[in-house]
Amino acid sequence: MDFGFTEEQNKFRQDVRNFLEGEIEKGYWQPACDAWIQGFDPGFTKRVAQRGWIGVTWPKEYGGQERSHTDRLILTEEMLRYGAPAACHWFGDRQIGGCILSFGSEELKKEFLPRIAKGEAYFGLGMSEPGAGSDLASLQTRAVEDGDYYVISGQKTWASCASFAHYFDVYVRTDLEAPRHRGISEFIVDAKSPGFSRIPMTDITGTEAWNDIFFDNIRVHKRYLVGEKNRGFYQVLHQLDYERSGMERLMGNYPLFEAIIQFVKENRLSQEHEIRNKLAQLQIEFEVGRLLIYRVALVMEEGRAPNWESAMSKAYCTEFEKRLASVAMEVLGPYGQLVSGSRLVPLRGMAAHSYLGSKGYSLQAGTTEILKNVLAVRGLGLPSS
Amino acid sequence: MKLTLTEEQEMLRKTARDFLVDKCSKTFVKQTQESEAGYSRELWREMAELGWMGLPFPEKYGGGDMNFLDLAVILEEMGRACLPGPFFSTVILGGLPILDFGSEEQKQEYLPKLIGGEKIFTLALTEPGYQNYDASSIIVEATPDNGNYIINGTKLFVPDAHIADYLLCVARTRPENGVGIFLTDANNPRINYNVLKTIAGDKLCEVVFDQVLIPEVNILGQLAQGWSAVQKIIERATVGKCCELVGNMQRILEMTINYAKERKQFDRPIGSFQVMQHYCADMATDVDCARLSTYQAAWMLGKGLPCTKEVAIAKAWIGEASQRVSALAHQIHGAIGVTMEHDLHFHTRLAKAAELAYGDTNFYREVVAKEMGL
Numbered sequence: 001m002d003f004g005f006t007e008e009q010n011k012f013r014q015d016v017r018n019f020l021e022g023e024i025e026k027g028y029w030q031p032a033c034d035a036w037i038q039g040f041d042p043g044f045t046k047r048v049a050q051r052g053w054i055g056v057t058w059p060k061e062y063g064g065q066e067r068s069h070t071d072r073l074i075l076t077e078e079m080l081r082y083g084a085p086a087a088c089h090w091f092g093d094r095q096i097g098g099c100i101l102s103f104g105s106e107e108l109k110k111e112f113l114p115r116i117a118k119g120e121a122y123f124g125l126g127m128s129e130p131g132a133g134s135d136l137a138s139l140q141t142r143a144v145e146d147g148d149y150y151v152i153s154g155q156k157t158w159a160s161c162a163s164f165a166h167y168f169d170v171y172v173r174t175d176l177e178a179p180r181h182r183g184i185s186e187f188i189v190d191a192k193s194p195g196f197s198r199i200p201m202t203d204i205t206g207t208e209a210w211n212d213i214f215f216d217n218i219r220v221h222k223r224y225l226v227g228e229k230n231r232g233f234y235q236v237l238h239q240l241d242y243e244r245s246g247m248e249r250l251m252g253n254y255p256l257f258e259a260i261i262q263f264v265k266e267n268r269l270s271q272e273h274e275i276r277n278k279l280a281q282l283q284i285e286f287e288v289g290r291l292l293i294y295r296v297a298l299v300m301e302e303g304r305a306p307n308w309e310s311a312m313s314k315a316y317c318t319e320f321e322k323r324l325a326s327v328a329m330e331v332l333g334p335y336g337q338l339v340s341g342s343r344l345v346p347l348r349g350m351a352a353h354s355y356l357g358s359k360g361y362s363l364q365a366g367t368t369e370i371l372k373n374v375l376a377v378r379g380l381g382l383p384s385s
Numbered sequence: 386m387k388l389t390l391t392e393e394q395e396m397l398r399k400t401a402r403d404f405l406v407d408k409c410s411k412t413f414v415k416q417t418q419e420s421e422a423g424y425s426r427e428l429w430r431e432m433a434e435l436g437w438m439g440l441p442f443p444e445k446y447g448g449g450d451m452n453f454l455d456l457a458v459i460l461e462e463m464g465r466a467c468l469p470g471p472f473f474s475t476v477i478l479g480g481l482p483i484l485d486f487g488s489e490e491q492k493q494e495y496l497p498k499l500i501g502g503e504k505i506f507t508l509a510l511t512e513p514g515y516q517n518y519d520a521s522s523i524i525v526e527a528t529p530d531n532g533n534y535i536i537n538g539t540k541l542f543v544p545d546a547h548i549a550d551y552l553l554c555v556a557r558t559r560p561e562n563g564v565g566i567f568l569t570d571a572n573n574p575r576i577n578y579n580v581l582k583t584i585a586g587d588k589l590c591e592v593v594f595d596q597v598l599i600p601e602v603n604i605l606g607q608l609a610q611g612w613s614a615v616q617k618i619i620e621r622a623t624v625g626k627c628c629e630l631v632g633n634m635q636r637i638l639e640m641t642i643n644y645a646k647e648r649k650q651f652d653r654p655i656g657s658f659q660v661m662q663h664y665c666a667d668m669a670t671d672v673d674c675a676r677l678s679t680y681q682a683a684w685m686l687g688k689g690l691p692c693t694k695e696v697a698i699a700k701a702w703i704g705e706a707s708q709r710v711s712a713l714a715h716q717i718h719g720a721i722g723v724t725m726e727h728d729l730h731f732h733t734r735l736a737k738a739a740e741l742a743y744g745d746t747n748f749y750r751e752v753v754a755k756e757m758g759l
Contacts, residue, residue, distance in 0.1 A: 001387055001388060001389065001390060001391075001394075001454060001680055001684050002386055002387040002684065003386060003388075003680070003681045003684045003685065004386065004688075005386060070386055261757065261759075264759065265758065265759065270754075270759035276750075276751070276754040276759050277747075277750055277751075277754070279754065279757065279759060280701075280750040280751065280753040280754040280757065280759070281701075281750055283698075283753055283757055284698050284701050284702055284750065284753055287678070287695075287698050288674045288677070288678050288698065288702055289674075291674070291677035291678060291681060292673065292674065292677065294386055294388075295388055295673075295677065297386075298386060298387070298388050312666075312669070312670050312673065315666070315670070316670055316674070369659075369663070371666075372662065372663045372666035372667070373659065373662060373663075373666075375666040375669060375670070376656075376662030376663065376665050376666045377662065379666075379669065380642050380662075380665055380666070380669055381642070381646070382642065382645060382646065382654075382656040382657065382661070382662050382665060383646065383653075383654050383656055383657040384657065385653070385657050
């Protein structure tokens with residue numbers, strides 16, 4: 001066992017920190033909560049790409065660095081620590097690239113991976129539908145073969161990053177006769193395709209967090225089928241394992257965590273037993289969660305998809321984020337309710353934002369209930385029925 | 386970073402598990418807990434032959450030259466098996482402090498006997514009252530007397546003192562008002578023992594020192610090391626307790642999963658009900674968090690890195706987590722789990738004892754708060 005990092009990893013972490021601090025000093029952006037998924041900043045993504053920091057684990061021939069998953073975790077941990085606006089490349093870097101690498105054709109790898117790595121191709125997700133949430137296999141969006149093309153029609157919902165994504169990774173039904181898990185396929189759909197449209201949805205914080213996206217007989221060439229036809233459901237499970245794997249589930253609101261500790265110190269609240277106790281408990285939970293996530297990276301290092309391990313870490317960590325927001329609101333008292341832009345707002349409104357926003361964390365990328373099912377059945381071997 | 390055991394450690398684990406499955410059945414645990422001594426001399430001898438007592442000590446004293454992480458593996462297995470006896474007292478509370486703070490003469494004198502399984506050691510630290518583990522809690526006095534010291538006072542919750550050959554006694558030195566560690570022959574007639582009856586059936590004792598003379602040569606190391614030496618001992622004991630508790634919790638989880646798979650109600654295994662599955666998922670999360678934070682602290686201790694915060698995090702976490710795990714285990718087991726017919730009670734009782742030892746969650750939350758600069 002070794003809970004330390006190599007000298008090279010420590011240096012890498014420092015390089016990332018120096019870069020991010022430099023960005024903040026230059027006034028390019030301000031640390032923000034949820035910036036990994038809501039901070040759209042093509043310039044930032046481009047500068048990250050110039051350093052080779054998108055797709056760091058991928059093979060060099062596709063624009064990667066062939067670094068370890070632990071290295072990538074160090075990188076993303078620091079991005080989150082500084083609340084950096086990484087949303088343009090986050091999905092491509094975190095899961096689409098890996099998915100194309102695992103299942104995609106050589107042609108797809110060459111077409112997309114280098115562009116993701118250069119910060120030129122942004123991805124969104126098309127998984128959930130109005131009638132298919134946790135029960136994803138019941139999805140109804142269809143693709144019908146027509147010569148060299150598939151014609152896709154239907155609706156997806158809860159699509160993050162949809163307002164700026166160039167492409168969507170979409171799961172559709174390609175066989176109506178087959179058992180429902182065996183009739184789903186995965187496609188990459190260009191957002192500029194004729195027949196594509198979207199309607200923004202505003203989340204509880206007032207942010208445009210998602211879109212409903214519509215596919216009105218969109219023609220997609222067969223080469224954009226990812227992996228095997230009708231194997232999409234197995235591929236999406238694999239992709240979800242990666243989607244749940246990262247530090248963003250623990251540190252999405254890290255700027256608030258730092259700020260509330262600072263606030264307590266500056267306002268001499270740290271002698272109050274209740275507040276000390278609550279912040280210390282948060283720190284304990286935070287550090288424990290961090291270990292769970294590093295374990296996930298080490299599972300990936302072994303070359304296997306983190307399954308129940310990432311279910312466990314995500315279920316644990318999103319609860320931490322909710323408690324962080326609640327504690328911050330308690331500490332701030334009536335000031336906690338003030339939102340960004342209000343007179344007297346403390347901590348730039350991060351507490352109120354996080355308090356409201358965190359309610360969705362345990363829903364996206366698999367609800368906590370689904371994650372516990374995964375852990376119980378696939379991790380602990382309990383009978384599914 | 387690497388979170389798996391080495392091949393040698395895996396082998397050590399397997400040997401320990403096989404040995405304890407063979408020698409430490411729950412019938413054995415029950416009989417031993419009910420016996421006056423609280424341990425089996427025969428098993429103790431066999432453990433010494435396996436080299437367990439010597440594991441973390443240098444070869445020149447007859448030890449196995451391994452580090453704390455290796456010891457952690459053995460402690461976890463002992464916790465899993467609910468092994469009764471003075472291993473923790475002797476090695477963690479007695480031997481390692483002698484190795485850390487003792488003079489060369491003291492090491493030569495005591496360690497080989499300890500490693501050979503000939504002598505049992507323990508540490509008399511806590512005192513009556515409800516103080517926490519800080520220097521001010523030490524009131525038992527050691528007063529100078531012609532170059533020697535005389536100790537007076539009562540120590541409480543001293544594990545295995547009634548069978549110990551040697552005691553390490555933490556006492557307040559007068560007149561300088563420091564803290565020292567004194568090594569004494571436990572058979573001194575001026576020391577009296579009362580074994581307390583505890584929920585875990587472990588042997589925690591009240592130890593009364595009545596004008597006990599300690600020759601100067603039996604001061605452990607330098608008196609000037611004072612409380613910082615004691616803190617290091619407590620830190621290691623804390624991690625050691627966490628290791629035992631990790632093994633205990635892991636076993637509770639496994640027993641519960643097996644039960645949930647086998648027990649049928651409404652014509653199906655209860656483990657197929659989502660409520661039960663989520664209970665088990667919560668338990669598994671608590672156990673894994675406990676293991677990771679404990680092993681992080683053990684790794685840092687083994688490396689000699691400063692780890693006050695990590696130790697505090699491990700114990701603060703496991704204190705509450707162990708109680709959650711135990712509570713859910715009972716809920717899933719149903720009524721059979723609260724009887725003496727079922728083995729679960731052994732684990733529940735020991736988990737509570739371990740939670741209370743060397744500072745509970747509240748105590749360590751405060752340590753973390755200080756480390757955060759609050």
